[in-house]
Amino acid sequence: MPASTRRARERAITRGRIIEAALHILENDGVTALTIRRIADAVEYSAPVVYQHFANKDALVLELVAHGHRLMTAELRQAAEEPDIDRRFLLLASESVRFAGEHPHLYQVMNDNTVDADERLHAAVPMIDLLRELLTSWSDAHDVVLADFDEACDIVWGTLSGIASLGRIGTVGNERAQQLARKATQTLLRGWRADSPVNG
Amino acid sequence: MPASTRRARERAITRGRIIEAALHILENDGVTALTIRRIADAVEYSAPVVYQHFANKDALVLELVAHGHRLMTAELRQAAEEPDIDRRFLLLASESVRFAGEHPHLYQVMNDNTVDADERLHAAVPMIDLLRELLTSWSDAHDVVLADFDEACDIVWGTLSGIASLGRIGTVGNERAQQLARKATQTLLRGWRADSPVNG
DNA sequence: CCAGCCATCCTAACAACGTTAAATGATCTC
DNA sequence: GAGATCATTTAACGTTGTTAGGATGGCTGG
Numbered sequence: 001m002p003a004s005t006r007r008a009r010e011r012a013i014t015r016g017r018i019i020e021a022a023l024h025i026l027e028n029d030g031v032t033a034l035t036i037r038r039i040a041d042a043v044e045y046s047a048p049v050v051y052q053h054f055a056n057k058d059a060l061v062l063e064l065v066a067h068g069h070r071l072m073t074a075e076l077r078q079a080a081e082e083p084d085i086d087r088r089f090l091l092l093a094s095e096s097v098r099f100a101g102e103h104p105h106l107y108q109v110m111n112d113n114t115v116d117a118d119e120r121l122h123a124a125v126p127m128i129d130l131l132r133e134l135l136t137s138w139s140d141a142h143d144v145v146l147a148d149f150d151e152a153c154d155i156v157w158g159t160l161s162g163i164a165s166l167g168r169i170g171t172v173g174n175e176r177a178q179q180l181a182r183k184a185t186q187t188l189l190r191g192w193r194a195d196s197p198v199n200g
Numbered sequence: 201m202p203a204s205t206r207r208a209r210e211r212a213i214t215r216g217r218i219i220e221a222a223l224h225i226l227e228n229d230g231v232t233a234l235t236i237r238r239i240a241d242a243v244e245y246s247a248p249v250v251y252q253h254f255a256n257k258d259a260l261v262l263e264l265v266a267h268g269h270r271l272m273t274a275e276l277r278q279a280a281e282e283p284d285i286d287r288r289f290l291l292l293a294s295e296s297v298r299f300a301g302e303h304p305h306l307y308q309v310m311n312d313n314t315v316d317a318d319e320r321l322h323a324a325v326p327m328i329d330l331l332r333e334l335l336t337s338w339s340d341a342h343d344v345v346l347a348d349f350d351e352a353c354d355i356v357w358g359t360l361s362g363i364a365s366l367g368r369i370g371t372v373g374n375e376r377a378q379q380l381a382r383k384a385t386q387t388l389l390r391g392w393r394a395d396s397p398v399n400g
Numbered sequence: 401c402c403a404g405c406c407a408t409c410c411t412a413a414c415a416a417c418g419t420t421a422a423a424t425g426a427t428c429t430c
Numbered sequence: 431g432a433g434a435t436c437a438t439t440t441a442a443c444g445t446t447g448t449t450a451g452g453a454t455g456g457c458t459g460g
Contacts, residue, residue: 007427007428007436007437031314035416035417035418036417036418036419037416037417037418045438045439046438046439046440047418047419047439048419048420048421048438048439048440049437049438049439051418051419051420052437052438056418056419057418057419108313111313111365112312112313112314113308113311113312113365113368114231114312117368117369117370118369118370118371120369121369121370121371121372148383151379151380151383154363154366154372154380155359155363155380155383155384155387157362157366158359158362158363158365158366158377158380158384159355159358159359159362159363159384160362161362161365161366162357162358162359162360162361162362162363162365163354163355163358163359163362165311165313165358165361165362166354166357166358166361168313168317169317169318169320169321170317170318170321171318171321172321172354177358179351180351180354180355180358183348183351183355184355184358184359184388186391187355187387187388187391187392187395188384188387188388188391189391190390190391190394190395191386191387191388191389191390191391191394192387193394194390194391194393194394195387195390207407207408207457235445235446235447236446236447236448237445237446237447245409245410246409246410246411247410247447247448248409248410248411248448248449248450249408249409249410251447251448251449252407252408252409256447256448257446257447257448
């Protein structure tokens with residue numbers, strides 16, 4: 001069925017254009033401007049065609065969330081080229097907060113509780129994987145045995161996302177939030193080193 | 201103007217009933233059910249009456265956010281009767297996460313980024329004050345001088361709120377999030393003690 | 401006591417939202 | 431080329447936040 005595959009290809013292209021347009025609207029004009037009709041306008045279709053590619057708006061937004069996490073992870077992996085492990089960890093911390101500041105609206109839907117929590121977790125998997133990698137290299141480098149690895153990983157994740165959310169508050173600001181993230185991970189790592197049976 | 205004060209009294213009562221009804225709807229049926237018409241129905245008025253007491257829906261929601269922070273702070277202060285400082289700190293950590301689990305919808309609007317960030321900060325002042333008190337008593341008790349007190353305070357705040365948000369994810373769960381909060385603060389405090397010029 | 405005023409309340413409506421049904425047009429299959 | 435399938439649009443439904451205009455009732459000054 002050659003025709004069918006061409007159709008499928010065209011469908012996939014349109015689907016991608018919709019996501020792209022939605023992302024553009026979200027990043028430029030915020031979450032309140034992200035409406036089905038505006039997205040349809042941007043891709044020069046009428047509103048119902050969106051529903052041929054996504055079951056509903058939530059499904060489309062979820063796609064944006066996944067895209068956001070992939071983008072964030074990619075940027076963070078770029079920052080992971082820093083050779084020194086501790087510096088790398090601190091850099092990842094501040095850079096994750098910086099990402100939240102540079103993509104405020106995208107980061108908002110990434111962490112908004114309006115999106116189903118479990119599906120949000122699934123979208124965040126690449127980010128969590130990166131954290132696990134980093135934490136293993138760090139504990140290996142310092143001969144630190146963590147009492148509960150997954151626990152430590154979740155703690156870092158929760159801490160960074162919480163502090164990044166703090167950054168949107170005007171009186172805190174993103175630069176300060178970056179500093180907070182660095183200090184927080186620094187303190188956490190120091191705490192784990194102090195707790196480790198080898199160094200403690 | 202005796203009549204005017206009676207009017208004002210009645211107005212205040214109605215206003216309070218609206219907030220109460222809104223809170224009830226929010227906690228029971230979630231944020232999507234929190235609509236002006238449903239609130240008006242609950243207080244046996246028509247929808248436009250709500251706008252005689254609140255400029256718009258956001259203003260009303262902001263009131264719920266402030267109420268939520270007051271409620272949370274009150275519960276946490278109750279937990280602050282624990283005499284041992286370190287146990288008190290850990291208790292506050294887990295209890296703050298527990299509150300998020302017992303009032304999921306309320307906690308959602310408290311931390312949702314749809315509400316203006318700066319006004320959310322203003323609503324969170326009592327909670328921050330409690331944190332500051334706790335942190336000063338802790339550093340006094342252990343002769344720890346924190347390099348930057350406000351920084352440490354914001355770190356704890358961001359960490360706890362971030363981990364509490366983690367708790368709504370099904371695969372994490374609230375009990376585990378409570379444990380994470382305890383461990384996170386424990387590790388942070390240990391890190392600060394290790395860093396203090398007196399004990400370090 | 402009564403006319404007038406002012407606050408309060410409701411009905412009706414507006415624009416915009418997510419979403420669906422039905423109709424139209426294009427494209428592919430045989 | 432005829433019939434079926436897909437793509438697309440127009441129209442509409444129900445709901446949302448919000449505002450305008452008119453009715454109603456109690457307070458105030460004479």
